[in-house]
Amino acid sequence: MKERILALTAAVATVVSVGAAGPAHATPTGESATATVFFPNPVQALGLQSLVDAKDADSPAFAPAYRQVTLTDLDGTGKLSGRYVVVKSSTGKAALAVDGAFPAWHRDADQFEQVMAYHWVTTAQRYLQHLGFGSALRPVNQRRIEVRIDQYGGDNSFFRDDKANITLGKGGVDDAEDAEVIVHEYGHSVQDGQVPGFGTTLESGAIGEAFGDYLAVAVTSWATGAPARTPEACVADWDSVSYTSTVPHCLRRLDGTKHYPESVVGEVHADGEIWSRALWDIRVALGDTRASTLIVEAQFAFAVDTTFAAAAQATVDAAQRLYGTQAAKATRAAFVARGLL
Numbered sequence: 001m002k003e004r005i006l007a008l009t010a011a012v013a014t015v016v017s018v019g020a021a022g023p024a025h026a027t028p029t030g031e032s033a034t035a036t037v038f039f040p041n042p043v044q045a046l047g048l049q050s051l052v053d054a055k056d057a058d059s060p061a062f063a064p065a066y067r068q069v070t071l072t073d074l075d076g077t078g079k080l081s082g083r084y085v086v087v088k089s090s091t092g093k094a095a096l097a098v099d100g101a102f103p104a105w106h107r108d109a110d111q112f113e114q115v116m117a118y119h120w121v122t123t124a125q126r127y128l129q130h131l132g133f134g135s136a137l138r139p140v141n142q143r144r145i146e147v148r149i150d151q152y153g154g155d156n157s158f159f160r161d162d163k164a165n166i167t168l169g170k171g172g173v174d175d176a177e178d179a180e181v182i183v184h185e186y187g188h189s190v191q192d193g194q195v196p197g198f199g200t201t202l203e204s205g206a207i208g209e210a211f212g213d214y215l216a217v218a219v220t221s222w223a224t225g226a227p228a229r230t231p232e233a234c235v236a237d238w239d240s241v242s243y244t245s246t247v248p249h250c251l252r253r254l255d256g257t258k259h260y261p262e263s264v265v266g267e268v269h270a271d272g273e274i275w276s277r278a279l280w281d282i283r284v285a286l287g288d289t290r291a292s293t294l295i296v297e298a299q300f301a302f303a304v305d306t307t308f309a310a311a312a313q314a315t316v317d318a319a320q321r322l323y324g325t326q327a328a329k330a331t332r333a334a335f336v337a338r339g340l341l
């Protein structure tokens with residue numbers, strides 16, 4: 001398959017480091033272990049827009065942002081290897097659990113990002129399962145993906161559809177210190193799992209970026225509660241402090257005012273804000289569970305090169321099938337408001 005790279009931002013990834021991708025043979029056993037993470041990132045958790053990377057230094061300001069969690073679905077090897085994700089680090093030694101616990105690494109340790117990647121990919125898959133995917137509904141992306149933490153030079157992260165793996169960069173704030181960056185990338189994996197090779201054109205690519213942003217917010221709000229100190233619509237509050245100057249810091253937002261076709265600029269991330277606002281409005285109208293369920297269910301019917309209009313209609317159809325006429329009306333209204341239907 002021709003390799004395509006779906007990146008977090010428009011910045012071009014110049015160097016991609018990929019090791020031998022050997023199959024993992026460990027047997028999933030559903031084991032768990034405690035570990036320390038950001039929940040979902042320190043800016044959102046603490047409401048401190050003034051936090052800075054300071055070359056990956058840990059400082060007392062971060063202390064209240066660390067949270068002990070239980071990593072689930074581990075394979076029992078003591079490594080960050082489990083049912084839905086295996087972490088391959090190119091930076092630092094591989095994290096290893098001791099007596100059922102990963103040491104309480106902080107952000108200045110390479111292993112902290114490894115733990116973050118494991119926890120948030122697994123949490124994202126658990127979110128999809130909580131919606132019914134894999135039980136009442138067909139499974140979504142229940143494969144084991146590989147995540148690499150990589151010092152590749154740029155401030156970016158990406159999903160490679162040829163290998164179905166995710167690379168999280170370390171430019172600026174380490175990308176894996178922000179759960180919303182991790183889940184955004186997992187969003188690409190989800191769509192690729194539903195429709196292999198999804199996102200070959202400007203509009204389908206924009207839908208891909210928009211869904212990643214939407215999933216980042218939906219999953220983190222589900223896991224941590226809706227943010228009280230930052231706007232819920234703000235994606236990657238922490239990673240974006242490195243490259244945004246306005247407050248609140250956001251990589252992108254779900255609640256913008258872009259409208260089709262006059263807002264189109266021909267770049268997938270920018271144009272994705274048209275689509276993500278529609279998804280946001282569906283969520284506001286129907287609530288997280290119904291909105292996310294119909295949005296994900298609809299994606300099974302998308303063509304790899306879908307247009308906005310075709311995907312919007314498929315999403316309205318999914319709303320009708322799952323929840324009936326009122327939900328379909330609300331879904332249609334969200335797309336009409338953006339000029340997409």
Ligand SMILES: [Ca+2]
Nearest residue numbers: 056107108174
């Ligand atoms: Ca770090």
Ligand SMILES: [Ca+2]
Nearest residue numbers: 171172173175
């Ligand atoms: Ca970064």
Ligand SMILES: [Ca+2]
Nearest residue numbers: 234235236237
């Ligand atoms: Ca956020």
Ligand SMILES: [Zn+2]
Nearest residue numbers: 006007008209
């Ligand atoms: Zn992306």
